[in-house]
Amino acid sequence: MTRIHPTAIIEKGATIGEDCEIGPYCHIGPEVILGDRNVLISSVVIMGKSEIGNENRIFSYAVIGTDPQDLKYRGEPTGLKIGDRNIIREFVTINRSNQEGEFTIVGNDNLLMEYVHIAHNCHIGSHCVVANTVQMAGHIIVQDYATIGGLTAIHQFVHIGTYAFVGGASAVKKDIAPYTRGQGNPYKTVGLNTVGLTRRGFSNEAQNAIMKVYKLFYSEGLNTSQALAEVETWSDLTPEQKVFVEFIRKCERGLSR
Incomplete structure (x- = not known):
């Protein structure tokens, strides 16, 4: 049975799943779709065309699905999708996308600590840890299992690869x-x-294979184009090496060295 505190505001049209707990002073807008077994501690705001999965735990004063902070936005019905089993701590803000038909996306099993900001059109994978006060501009992609240390600022359109660790x-x-x-x-x-x-x-063999391709791009004095040409001559790349190389092939903002 879903339990809704009498001070919570659930606007007409909102869809609330089974076995949810919606605490005091929460406000859920008319286009929100909230899945099953979600817990909203208190004073949580969810607005806009926001689809929330199952078993998320959202703490006080999180503000989710509000308009993008983009001067080009003209009120289009844009969207946000959040998956399952995420922990979203106090004062986290997640904005909707800035264009109709596009979504800001947060995957599954992520920990978003206090005061994290995820701007419009960001795509956050699954199993990521984003520490306190990380600020993400628009259109950022964070792949699965990445960890981002606190007080970090990330420029728009940056891509952060899987299993990367970004220091605070x-x-x-x-x-x-x-x-x-x-x-x-x-x-x-x-x-x-x-x-x-x-x-x-990751086995020692897998880590050694990653280190081999890492050294090619970071330690051999080659520019990115030269390193990509060299790796094309390698045979039988491991799955991890393929992930590394494919990421660099698609790198648009340049590679952090």
């Missing part, structure tokens, strides 16, 4: 390759995220 208080203006770690303003890549890879069960 960084300023990220270029793409960050999968499996890597770094920190700073300007951001500097300093090696592989070996601790994270080990914790996630």
Whole structure:
């Protein structure tokens, strides 16, 4: 049975799933679709064309699905999709997309800590950890299992690769390759995220293969085009190496070095 506190406002048209808990002073707009077994602690605001999956836990003063902070936005019916089992802590803000037919997307099993901002058209994968006060501009892509340290600012259109570890208080203006770690303003890549890879069960063989391709792009004195040409001559790339190389092939903002 869904339990709704008497002070909560559920506007006509909103869809509320089964076994949800909606705490005091929450406000849910008329276009919101809320799945099953979600918990809204208190004073949570969900607006716009927002689709929320199942078993999410959303803490006080989170504001989700509001208009994009974009001067080009003219009130179009834009959207937001959030998956399952996310933990969204206090004062997190997640904006809808800035164009009709597009969505801001948050996947499954993510931890978004206090004061995280996810702007319009961002795509956050699954199993990511985003620490306190990380600020994401529009159109950012964060792939699965990435970790972003607190007080980090990320430029619009940046892509952060899977299993990357971004150290706290960084300023990220270029793409960050999968499996890597770094920190700073300007951001500097300093090696592989070996601790994270080990914790996630990557074998020594897999890590050695990643290190081989990492050194080609970061330690051999080659520019990106030269390194891509060299890796084309390799045979039998491992799955991890393919992920690394394909990310760099699609890199549009330049690669964080």
